[in-house]
Each structure stands twice: as C-alpha cells, then as structure tokens.
Amino acid sequence: MGxxxxxAYRDINMFFKLPFQVVPHTLCGIGDDLEETAKQYGFLNTxxxxxxxxxxxxxxxxxICTPDSFHRDIAIxxxxxxxxxxxxxxxxxxxxxxxxxxDAAKAGGVNNLCNxxxxxxxxxxxxxxxxxxxxxxxxxxxxxxxxxxxxISPQFPFVxxxxxxxxxxxxxxxxxxxxxxxxxxLLGEFDSVCSMSQIFIxxxxxxxxxxxxxxxxxxxxxxxxxxxxxxMASFELSNMAAGRKNAFLIEINGExxxxxxxxxxxxxxKYFTYDDPPxxxxxxxxxxxxxxxxxxxxxxxxxxxxGWEHTFIHQIYGFLxxxxxxxxxxxxxxxxxxxQQVVDAIVLSNQRGQWVSVDEIR
Numbered sequence: 001m002g003x004x005x006x007x008a009y010r011d012i013n014m015f016f017k018l019p020f021q022v023v024p025h026t027l028c029g030i031g032d033d034l035e036e037t038a039k040q041y042g043f044l045n046t047x048x049x050x051x052x053x054x055x056x057x058x059x060x061x062x063x064i065c066t067p068d069s070f071h072r073d074i075a076i077x078x079x080x081x082x083x084x085x086x087x088x089x090x091x092x093x094x095x096x097x098x099x100x101x102x103d104a105a106k107a108g109g110v111n112n113l114c115n116x117x118x119x120x121x122x123x124x125x126x127x128x129x130x131x132x133x134x135x136x137x138x139x140x141x142x143x144x145x146x147x148x149x150x151x152i153s154p155q156f157p158f159v160x161x162x163x164x165x166x167x168x169x170x171x172x173x174x175x176x177x178x179x180x181x182x183x184x185x186l187l188g189e190f191d192s193v194c195s196m197s198q199i200f201i202x203x204x205x206x207x208x209x210x211x212x213x214x215x216x217x218x219x220x221x222x223x224x225x226x227x228x229x230x231x232m233a234s235f236e237l238s239n240m241a242a243g244r245k246n247a248f249l250i251e252i253n254g255e256x257x258x259x260x261x262x263x264x265x266x267x268x269x270k271y272f273t274y275d276d277p278p279x280x281x282x283x284x285x286x287x288x289x290x291x292x293x294x295x296x297x298x299x300x301x302x303x304x305x306x307g308w309e310h311t312f313i314h315q316i317y318g319f320l321x322x323x324x325x326x327x328x329x330x331x332x333x334x335x336x337x338x339x340q341q342v343v344d345a346i347v348l349s350n351q352r353g354q355w356v357s358v359d360e361i362r
Contacts, residue, residue: 005063005065005312006024006043007313008312008313009042010041010042011313012316012317012320016313016317018320018321022320025044025045026046026053027043027045027046028047028053029048030048034046055081059083060083061086061323062074062085062086063085067167068090068168071097072101075087075101075104075105075333076100079104079107080104084110085112085113086316087114087333087336089114089173089339090173090177090339090340090343091339092168092336093168094168094340095337095340095361095362097340098337102334105333111322111323113315114331114332114333114336115315116185116315116331116339117315118263119330120315121266122289122294122295122314123261123268123269124182124250125293126286126293127261127269128186130271131186131259135256136252136255136256136257136259137255137256139229139252139253139254140232140254141251141253142231142232142233142250142251143250143252144183144233144235144248144249144250144251145248145249146175146176146178146238146249147236147237147241147249148244148246149241149242149244150239151240152239152241154201154204156204157206157207158205158207158213161217162204163217164216169343169346169347171217171221171237171239172197172218172237172346172347175239176237177343180339180342181339182250183227183233184338184339184342187229187231189228189338190227190228191358192225192345192355192356192357193223193224193346193349193356194224194225194349195223195224196221196222197218197221198219199218199219200240202214218237219238219240220241221237221238222235222236223235223349225342247262249262250262256274257273257275258271258272259271267287268287269285269286269288270285271284272284289303289304289306295314295317315331318330341358341361345357345358
C-alpha cells in the first residue's frame, strides 16, 4: 500500500463521517522495513504473501499499490473472495486485462475504485461543473501536459517503471492515464488518437545487481486526439522536462471562454468568459476553497488551502461511502478499462505511425 493511501485512512476517520471506523489491518510487501512501515502507519499486521491477505476473512477491502503487471491477478482473486477493491492507476497493462478485472468485480458484486487521484481535486471538480453548466460553451480545444524531470540525469538508476514487463506501456499508462481520465471526466470519450514517443537514455544502472539494464518504456511521449464531443486535443508526457517537478497543466478553450489549471497551484483555476463586459475581460483566479466546492466543508475555513494528500482522501472516502450506501462509486474499474482502451490505441498508433480509432481496440 502506498504512503498516501495509508495517510488517507487515518484522516478519513478524523474528518469524514462514515458509519464505521476504517482500520488498516495488514500491510503486505517485501523488504527489511516492512515491520517499521506498518508500525508507522498504524497497521495491525504484516504479510509478504498477497494471497494470504486476500483470503483473510477479517479483511473487507484490498488496496492494490503494486507494479502494474500484478494488478489483474490480485484484483480478480479479491473479487472472487468478495473483497471490495481499490487499485492504483493505470488499472493494468492492457485493455484485455482491464476488461477481465472489470468483469470479475461485477461478477463478485464488489465495489471497486481505480484511483485516478486528480478527480479528488476540488478545483478540477469545479472545472467540470463550469463545463457542464455551459460556461465556456462548446469545447473547441484541449491542451494537457504532465511534465517531470526525475530521470533526466543519466545517473538516475533503473526503476520498475522502465521495464515494460512490469509497467506495460510505461509513460503512456503512468502519466498518460491521468490525462486521459481527466479528459474523459471533463469532456467525454475519445474518438481517435495519433502518437509518438522516444527513449533518450536507453540503458541505466540497476542498483540491485550493479548491471546496466536496457530501458523498454519511453522517456517522453506526445499524442493528438479527436474527442467525440467534437473538440481536438493535444497531450505531452515527459520524465525529461528540465526544471519540471510535477507539472500537470490543463487548458480548455471553448466558444464562450477558457479555463486553465496548474497542479502546482492545486487550489486555483483561471477562468475567462466573454460574458464579462469588454472592459472587465481577463482571466480571473478562482480559489476553490469555499464550502460550496466539493469536499471543502469537511476541512478548513475558506482560503485555507488543501494539499496533494487530500486528493487521495477524497477518492477513497467516495469509495467507502459508496460501500456504506450500497451504490456504485465514480472512478471505478469501468473508468479504468475505458482509459486503458485509449492507452492501447495510443500504443498501437505509436507502433503504426498513424491515426488509430479507439473503437479498434476490443
């Protein structure tokens, strides 16, 4: 389980009302620090075998934070054991596996969350509300970027996300899934895509073995998309963007206005509308920390900003509330599968060097 998830369970009990207490039962993993980590985050037990965790009758929810290639087997086993499931994005490594996970969860009748974290950002949920209310009119163009520089140095070591056997399509699923899901959340489905990618540093040192390992996932990628709503979209993904730490940037242009978002200013959006008088037009900053904004009433007074950790809390809270109310939560395995279908189309486009219809992926 990831650290952000562990914090979320603690804070859900403190700040959100649920008809039950959330107890971190068993931390499953490997490593010398397993016991210490479990104690730090309040877990009652530790285990190195995930199958024993899934079969434990005292556990109600399985939270999957493993490398992507392990998601399917754990999720399907959890669904068969009637456990509710949280799974980190991307849901898995390809659309076929994603469908299997989605279908297993439906057959098991269990709630499921694909943790697209940024759906838990109040400012982004405000953007959706403005678009749904017609505040920018018909969407024309979408531009999204997810830029980091964490592996720009040739001395940065080999990590599992650089191995396609563990990470599938790599950056297309890792960073790309965030942008794809946010586009689907705000504007609807993809029609077709066209992509390109590049590996700039093709070998890195494996610190565990001391050997140089060949890199099999891209360092950078770009793709274009046609959306079914009629808008066109462009996307850029990079682990090699000098000076960028976690730049998740969005610009949406419509017939009546535009909206901008920068994750490094997590609580704000910029909004322009032609409905303003000409002498007052310009991008206004809206701070999404009022009680009218999603989730805010559970936190601090107006103007007291939230942080990245709150996005996990909001997503997991919505999932747990859906369990208690016996309804389906948003950002579920169906969303994860739809996102994976787009990722597979992007990967196919990258291989062919041409436009690919998303519907071609079945």
